[in-house]
Amino acid sequence: xxxxxxxxxxxxxxxxxxxxxxxxxxxxxxxxxxxxxxxxxxxxxxxxxxxxxxxxxxxxxxxxxxxxxxxxxxxxxxxxxxxxxxxxxxxxxxxx
Amino acid sequence: xxxxxxxxxxxxxxxxxxxxxxxxxxxxxxxxxxxxxxxxxxxxxxxxxxxxxxxxxxxxxxxxxxxxxxxxxxxxxxxxxxxxxxxxxxxxxxxxxxxxxxxxxxxxxxxxxxxxxxxxxxxxxxxxxxxxxxxxxxxxxxxxxxxxxxxxxxxxxxxxxxxxxxxxxxxxxxxxxxxxxxxxxxxxxxxxxxxxxxxxxxxxxxxxxxxxxxxxxxxxxxxxxxxxxxxxxxxxxxxxxxxxxxxxxxxxxxxxxxxxxxxxxxxxxxxxxxxxxxxxxxxxxxxxxxxxxxxxxxxxxxxxxxxxxxxxxxxxxxxxxxxxxxxxxxxxxxxxxxxx
Ligand code: SF4
Ligand code: SF4
Numbered sequence: 001x002x003x004x005x006x007x008x009x010x011x012x013x014x015x016x017x018x019x020x021x022x023x024x025x026x027x028x029x030x031x032x033x034x035x036x037x038x039x040x041x042x043x044x045x046x047x048x049x050x051x052x053x054x055x056x057x058x059x060x061x062x063x064x065x066x067x068x069x070x071x072x073x074x075x076x077x078x079x080x081x082x083x084x085x086x087x088x089x090x091x092x093x094x095x096x
Numbered sequence: 097x098x099x100x101x102x103x104x105x106x107x108x109x110x111x112x113x114x115x116x117x118x119x120x121x122x123x124x125x126x127x128x129x130x131x132x133x134x135x136x137x138x139x140x141x142x143x144x145x146x147x148x149x150x151x152x153x154x155x156x157x158x159x160x161x162x163x164x165x166x167x168x169x170x171x172x173x174x175x176x177x178x179x180x181x182x183x184x185x186x187x188x189x190x191x192x193x194x195x196x197x198x199x200x201x202x203x204x205x206x207x208x209x210x211x212x213x214x215x216x217x218x219x220x221x222x223x224x225x226x227x228x229x230x231x232x233x234x235x236x237x238x239x240x241x242x243x244x245x246x247x248x249x250x251x252x253x254x255x256x257x258x259x260x261x262x263x264x265x266x267x268x269x270x271x272x273x274x275x276x277x278x279x280x281x282x283x284x285x286x287x288x289x290x291x292x293x294x295x296x297x298x299x300x301x302x303x304x305x306x307x308x309x310x311x312x313x314x315x316x317x318x319x320x321x322x323x324x325x326x327x328x329x330x331x332x333x334x335x336x337x338x339x340x341x342x343x344x345x346x347x348x349x350x351x352x353x354x355x356x357x358x359x360x361x362x363x364x365x366x367x368x369x370x371x372x373x374x375x376x377x378x379x380x381x382x383x384x385x386x387x388x389x390x391x392x393x394x395x396x397x398x399x400x401x402x403x404x405x406x407x408x409x410x411x412x413x414x415x416x417x418x419x420x421x422x423x424x425x426x427x428x429x430x431x432x433x434x435x436x
Contacts, residue, residue, distance in 0.1 A: 014216035016194030018166040020120070021112055025166055027194045029216045032258065034106050 001094060003078045005055040008093040009048050015089055017045075028088050035087060040065065044080060048090060054081060113164070113342035117383070119374060120342045121167040122160055123356040124153075126181065127348050128173040132200050133237030134225070136266060136304050138296045138411075145173060146349040150180035152366055154187050156350065159370040161191040165344075167218075168193035171356070173348070176203040185215055194218045198262065201248030202241055209251040219258040221288060222249050227275035235269060253283055260286035265314055266293045266304035274317055289318065292408055292422055294357070299414045301421045311429045335389055335404045340382050344374070354382055357407030358416065390418040401434050402427035 014029040024042040026035045037045055040061070047060045058070040058077055084090040113120040128145035130137070148156070160168070168188055175181055176199055188195050197212065201222040212220065222245050225235035232242035252259040261280045265273050273289050280287035291314050293302035306314065337343075340354025340362070350366030352373045353359050360382055363373035373379065386406075393399065396419070404423055412420035 015192070016166060016216075016218065017192045018161070018164060020109065020118065020164055020166065021116070025109065027166070027218065029194065029218050030256070030258075032194070032218050034109070036105060036109070 003054060003081060003092065004096065005074065006053050006095045008051050008053050008095055009057065009081055009090050010051040011048055012088055012091055026089055035089065041080065054078060110338065110342055114338045117341050118164040119160065119344045120165060122165045122344045122346060123169040123171055124346045125171050125173065125348050125356065126175045126178040126184065129177050130172060130174045131177060131202055131238065132174065132241060135235045135268060136264065136293050136296065136302060138294055147178065148348065148350050148366055150183050152350065153184050156346070156365050156370060157188055157191055161193065163370060163374060166194055169196045169198060171198040174200055174202070176208065182211055185212065185217065189215045196221065200236065200241065201245035204248035204251065206251045209255055209257065213255045213257050219260060220252050221260040221262040223262045224276055226269050226272040227279055231269060231272065249283065249285060253285060260288045263289045264293055265289060265291040265306065267306060267310065268304055270310050273314065295411050298411065301412055305422055308425060308429060311426055315429060315433055335393055335399055335402065336386065337406060339406060340379060340386065355407055357405065358410060360416065385417065390415065392419050398427035398431050401431035
């Protein structure tokens with residue numbers, strides 16, 4: 001299902017995570033797969049703490065990253081969230 | 097001890113942790129108490145143990161999280177004997193550690209397995225001395241222990257928890273590794289097998305250690321290196337390990353060691369902060385010394401085949417940077433299998 005800006009993202013509760021050398025490491029408990037997030041990924045991950053909508057994530061990115069454009073870069077954020085979802089790091093609640 | 101998926105990333109992370117002395121993987125022993133009486137156990141007492149409280153562990157776990165620990169292995173003694181066991185696991189999961197548990201399986205019933213699953217633990221290792229009841233029970237000293245371990249294995253696997261059969265190959269159970277390997281493949285469990293027996297007494301080789309002929313047979317059948325620990329080994333020299341850099345061990349009373357297997361005290365994190373202990377003069381001295389091993393190891397012709405472990409060297413010879421009988425014997429036999 002395609003993501004909409006209103007969809008809410010929360011962490012899979014069965015992950016392990018740690019800030020490591022300024023970047024976020026995340027493990028999915030089920031398969032012990034280790035993932036490393038880059039700077040922007042780490043930032044987005046930190047925003048997911050409060051189950052934000054994709055729109056809210058974009059707003060936070062715009063506040064913190066110069067040059068980030070909520071409208072232009074929305075699809076990149078959606079792609080990233082989709083990847084996180086595929087890897088079972090997050091759960092997306094579809095809201096219209 | 098375990099091979100993790102996405103190995104290259106894990107190796108890179110581990111090497112950064114090692115360079116920066118970030119204790120990425122920590123093994124905590126919750127208690128020395130145990131309801132088994134395993135034949136090779138080095139524990140002096142199975143009933144007395146000065147154990148930290150859940151509150152003390154909570155504080156230490158928070159400090160470990162702050163220090164960068166991601167992998168937390170909970171062991172003992174038998175960790176499920178500690179009445180706060182689930183509270184400690186819950187706290188650890190709340191702090192987002194990737195938690196592994198090592199147990200003899202005796203107390204791991206369906207309810208306990210479901211609780212661990214609900215807490216999102218990463219994996220469970222269950223110790224097996226043999227693949228059938230008579231020998232396992234004899235070696236654990238407890239009748240019925242095989243049935244319980246087997247039941248625990250089934251509960252965990254049925255729930256989809258990643259579970260490993262853990263086995264130490266010795267002169268008393270030689271040959272069982274092949275049967276346990278088969279069991280692991282038929283059940284979908286992992287198989288973790290060591291052919292080093294930790295000596296029960298300092299400065300000695302375990303009386304259950306394998307002979308040269310048996311090590312050879314074991315290696316031929318398993319096509320495996322004789323020993324692997326949780327540390328990512330230095331593949332060029334293979335003589336060093338990450339103990340005291342990216343790995344640490346903490347005893348039931350809070351004593352911190354470079355690795356649970358390597359009992360060189362850094363300090364006690366019940367009375368000081370973990371950070372202070374991790375950066376203590378003792379820890380720094382250990383790291384300085386670790387860079388230069390004994391002359392005999394440095395010039396040894398078997399070094400390419402040696403799965404050198406400071407912990408085993410310390411236990412067997414009293415000199416952690418030197419050679420030790422089991423290590424040298426394993427290396428010599430392993431070298432027979434190495435490409436010319
Ligand atoms: S085989 Fe023995 S002497 Fe050689 S590196 Fe290993 S422990 Fe040292
Ligand atoms: S001391 Fe032995 S068990 Fe500990 S990390 Fe080193 S090689 Fe592994």
